[in-house]
Amino acid sequence: MMNVLDYLEQAAKVNPDRIALEDGNGKLTYKEYRNLARKVGLFLMEKGYHNTRKPIGVVAGRDKYTLVLFMGILYSGNFYVPVDPELKEEKKNHIIEQSGMELLLTIEDISEVIADEGISSEALEYTYHADAQDEALYLIFTSGSTGVPKGGLKTHGAMIDYVEAFSATYPYAEHEILGNQTPFFFDASAKDIYLCLKNMATMQIIPTSLFSMPVKLVEYLNEKQVGTISWVPSALSLLTQLNVFADIKPTTLKNVFFVGEVFPMKQLNKWRKEMPDLNYVNLYGSSEIAGICLYYEVKKEDVFADTDSLPMGKPLSNCKIVLVDQESGKVITDQKVSGEIYLSSKALAKEYYGDKEKTENAFVTMDLDGTGERRYFKTGDIAFYNENGDLVFTSRKDFQIKHMGHRIELGEIEVAALSLDGIEKCGCIYDGDKKRIILYCECAPDSELAGPQIKAALTEKLSSYMVPNRIVLIDKVPLNANGKIDRVELKRIYSAK
């Protein structure tokens, strides 16, 4: 396997008439997917982008032709940069500038090419050579927990490494149907795209509007016979928060993967109670690695209290994990000792595009544990090993604070708050000047919780120095484009007061 297009070529040869992509407007077979992508490739070559190895932007809407554009750019010998269609002008310009892209394509730009029957998709010659493994595949800018966009550059080789390792662990069914929720400008969606290609699966690109109509969403999953989903926990929680399973349950669904953030245990427990026979797998990755690096499969006999944290589990076969003590820099092997996760894998991103300094700070080559020099990514995620040897997440290094002489994980406070009945979402921030911990809580519709009660309940669960100094009830905890708690926005709200 030299580059990811080999998957597409293979699928078009073996299963030409199988549906590859379907969205609210129609479907494409694997043969059509390949042929249209080749036509887009030719179009770009004629435009002067023949094997130029340049970044080409794509306004990445929820449309099957977005993926045709991605593949077309690869066929032309370039790499793609997905951009959120709703992105504010300022941030968009930042991405354009930082990536140095000359072209930003929309699906309208290729509508004529796609409709033109006169172009032969066979006129395109394979432009990749044997060393394509190290060629750029795509570049996605993520806002990151600090609000400054960074672009992790993935290579063909990194993606193939992930796809092969994951497929060996979780083989897709003979004809799997995947229900895609993650937007194509969101790094997590690359898993859906390439696992589908490798496994010749059908991708149902679920229309966004269905997430506002939860019963119809489940009807859709059933009608399209979706067997696997890999969603962000906020999307999964939607179904349990709105109590959808009382009206309708998924009938063809088998595998539920969750990505991108911690699944609130309360909501996972509701899912498991209503749908006990599904496979639930927690996936952990970051935008500095293709796909994921840790996974935890929820076992039937697992019983979790709402206050428990779901383990991140063990490394995927292509990844090596080392836990490093933050103070001493020593490797941690003991249970229950927290440290930063260092990650080594062939699937690691090549660099933060155009940012040598950031790259050198985050990616280090060293011999951590006496097994030889390796390239590691310092994840900034703090975790510990539990009694089963599974890694358990505690918090982001950035959310780790020193308060009254104690090292505190703001994430731990959030987990404790989320375990209280009536709290749906929450986000914790720290005011370093005034030395105050502030917790923002979004409560359930029927909840009559008020600040003092929450504080009293937290006092029972947390060490006294960890109990928030202020608790603020808020209608809606702000989420960023990836559906994660937006702490940058929370800080803004806080300082605006």
Add this chain to the structure above:
Amino acid sequence: MNELLEILTDLHPEVDFETEEHLIDSAILDSFDIITIISEIADTFDVVVPAKEIIPENFNSAEALWAMIERLEDGE
């Protein structure tokens, strides 16, 4: 009805809820807005909106929402 308009306007001050009739179809309200609206309706009117009522016909306008609330109130 005024209480409902207040809830909606708090959420999206830029929208004229007395005239807008495509809140869902035009994607003015997203899934997170809907969760918020349902919790506000529960708080204010003591009405639990079942999942099967969460359809565009009931959420496209303030008027439709109000009709649904009244219907659910009567049903109890």
